[in-house]
Amino acid sequence: MNLLEYFDKGFNYEQYITDVEDRLEAEIEVDDPKDYVQYYALGLQRMNRVFKTFKLTPVQEKRVKETNNNFKFLIITEGWCGDASQIVPVVEKLANALSVETKYVLRDENMGLMENYKTNGSISIPIIVAVSEEGEELFTFGPRPAYGMELLAKFKNNPDIYSSEEFHEDLQVYYNKNKGEDIVNEVLDLIDENVEN
Structure with a gap:
């Protein structure tokens, strides 16, 4: 699979934000079943x-x-995704600092692509895919930093003891306190491990 095909049809960050704004407006104007x-x-x-x-x-x-x-x-994402709202802006700022181009594609419009990036069978997002100049995958990050994945595992392993509400609250507290530091460090580590000079 050549990822440049998806990259070429993706949005830049500003276009992605505009798309989310447009989708919000469209949802307000129609019955919003979800x-x-x-x-x-x-x-x-x-x-x-x-x-x-x-x-x-x-x-x-x-x-x-x-x-x-x-x-x-x-970056595979959706505007309604809570994890994406915390991770995507941090990755965009990191990409800007690195002078790395980013493109955004919507998961629900690219399920064929998403099939390749499931997390334990789940279509969780966001997924950040580092793509070589030839269109090959170098590494992926997501759908959460390591600590967020630990919180999810705690919930999945003991939902009667650690509720969905507690998981989501703890995850939000983590994102707010950590301020994207783990996201950047984990992505930089992946770059160091997987991208040749």
Whole structure:
């Protein structure tokens, strides 16, 4: 599978945000059977806040200067996704610092692609795919940083003890306190491990 085909048809970040805004407006104007309006609205609010406030740490800035950038990011996402609203703006800011091009494709319109990026059988997003100049996958990140995946495993293993509500609350607290630091560090580690100079 050549990922450049998906990359070429993807949105840039500004187009992605505009698409989310358009979808929010469309959901408001029609019967909203999946109750997406609240999720699109919350997602936009979070993405705008995170994009505005996120900054690399000095250590991360130093790492970025030493990091190879001969790849692109293809990001599989949806505007209503809570994890995406926390992760996507951080990855976009990191990509900007690395001078790496990003493109966004919507999961629900690209299920053939998503079939290749399931997490334990689930179509969870966002998935960030590092793509070589030849269109080959170099590595993936997502749908959550490692600690978020630990929280999910805790919920899945003991739903009677650790409820869905507790999981979502703890995940949100983690995202708010961590401020994207783990996301950046994990992606930079993946670049170091998988992208040749």
